[in-house]
Amino acid sequence: MPKNKMPKRPKGRKTPAQRRRQGRIITVIIGVLAILSMVALVMLPRMMQTDTTPMVATQEVTKGDVTSYLEVSGTVKSLKTKTYYSPVNAMVKEYTAKAGQVVNVGTTLVSFDTDSLENDSKKAGYTHSATVNNNQDLLDKANKTQAEAQTAKGNVQIIQGDIDRFKAYINNLKQAISERTIQLSQQAAASAEVLEQDQQIEMAALSQALEAAEQLQKLKEQDEVAQKEIDSLSIAKSQAEFTGDKNTAKTIGTQIKNKKKTIEADEALIKKLKEKMGEYANLSAADIQQMLEGMSASENVKETDIKDPSADEQLSQWQLDLENAQTTLSELQSDMAKEEAKIDAADASEVTASGRKAMEDNNDLAEIDSLSQEELLEKGRKGIKAEFNGIVTKAELFAGTQATQGMELVSVASNDDVAVEATVSKYDYGKLKEGQKARITVGDNEYLGTVGDISRVAQVNEKGAPIITCEVDIDNPDDNIFLGVEAKASILIGSEKNVLTVPVEAVNTGKDSTFCYVLADGVIARREVVTGISSETSTQIEEGLKEGDLVIPQLTDGLTEGSPAKSMPAGGQEGADGADS
Secondary structure (H helix, E strand, C coil): CCCCCCCCCCCCCCCHHHHHHHHHHHHHHHHHHHHHHHHHHHHHHHHHCCCCCCEEEEEECEEEEEEEEEEEEEEEEECCEEEEECCCCEEEEEECCCCCCEECCCCEEEEEECCHHHHCCCCCCHHHHHHHHHHHHHHHHHHHHHHHHHHHHHHHHHHHHHHHHHHHHHHHHHHHHHHHHHHHHHHHCCCHHHHHHHHHHHHHHHHHHHHHHHHHHHHHHHHHHHHHHHHHHHHHHHHHHHHCCHHHHHHHHHHHHHHHHHHHHHHHHHHHHHHHHHHHCCCCHHHHHHHHHHHHHCCCCCCCCCCCHHHCHHHHHHHHHHHHHHHHHHHHHHHHHHHHHHHHHHHHHCCCHHHHHHHHHHHHHHHHHHCCHHHHHHHHHHCEECCCCEEEEECCCCCCCEECCCCEEEEEEECCCEEEEEEEECCCHHHCCCCCEEEEEECCEEEEEEEEEECCCCEECCCCCEEEEEEEEECCCCCCCCCCCEEEEEEEEEEEEEEEEEEHHHCEECCCCEEEEEEECCEEEEEECEEEEECCCEEEEEECCCCCCEECCCCCCCCCCCCECEEEECCCCCCCCCCCC
């Protein structure tokens, strides 16, 4: 083998360096596998773990139309009934009327045997006219007196106010005259010494006014500074409100309120200081100081002209005003007595309901008595015919009955002029208004209706609760109408277009508020709301929510305000966690 060549390595054998590199590679691979095993042990349970956040059914706040109906029930009644009385003394020949019978206009209900009428004595008919006219005269006089009494009641209130004002005015005049007389009498008896004392008093008043004026000036300066601070704070509050910083805005608002209270307190003190300054209230401290210096430098007080009370022009004018006021007061008191007499006369002449009914009954009897024999015979021949389409509600006689004048024969109720007399609870009667439209269900038939008379007097039902009755007129009655049967009415009480709505069941009523549960940022929250009208399915939201908010129609048991949750729309598929409103 040549000496300059390296001997060749036998095939299949590795050098020590190769074996070391191979060992390091195996060590790295084993380490990586160990790390991967540890990661798998940590992550695998987490990957297999199930999300346990509870889900709640939600519905978006949307805009829509809401139509609200008030559901009431009652009975069908006729708005027009008539009871027919016998116009003659005669035997009933035919009596075709039966209770519940449907009759048309002109249907004969009762016919008479007119043979006996031909033998009846003639009766004069003047009593009727005298009775009717006499009763009407009484009613007219009573109505006139009542109308005058109503006017008098209003006049009494006005006159009483005038009397009170004039009495106060007279008392004030008397007080002023007395005080003025005393004042002038004291001035007339005053000596130079008193006048000098007056000057000293005036100087003391000026000194007191000067002190008050200086305090007043300081308070005004303080209030000007406070007002500037309020203006500055108001700007800061507006900025805080604009940026939504409610806490800062509330704090600044409190500061503004406190400074305003300070200004108000200063204003009250300023008012007291001005009262304390008296006649010098409109002078500045400098002006008062100048007056003090002028009075100090002046010579001794000189007597002034003293007025004689009897010659005082002011007293003379007040005395004249007093005489005029007393004259006017006497006239007002006389007017009051006249108006009160009208009220008393109305009380004495009032015709009661029973009195009016008695007059009506007397009129009916007088009308019957006034009919002549020919008129009675004609009425007997005509018999009793239905004056309108209707249903016989009372028929208790039979053929062969001896009828007498004024005897009740038969009663008919119109089935063209009908309504549902319904009851409304104290919680709903405020929603009723005359003229509202309604859908009426009588048996299997439906009709259109309009709210008519609404009773203004509450009644008490069998449970002791107050209720109001109302009439829902049936606008399109037909032959399927039965009087006295139960009926239901859906009264349209309100309709709103394109307003925020939520399901009815999403609105909850608490002790002091109305609220909805919403899902916001994955958490159940409570939002107080102001509601409008409601239909069977939707409620109008006026305040508290906005379009797109997720409301929870029914809160799942175990979940409360603050609980985490996920949205599950009405379709049942998992949705978003809820948007913050």
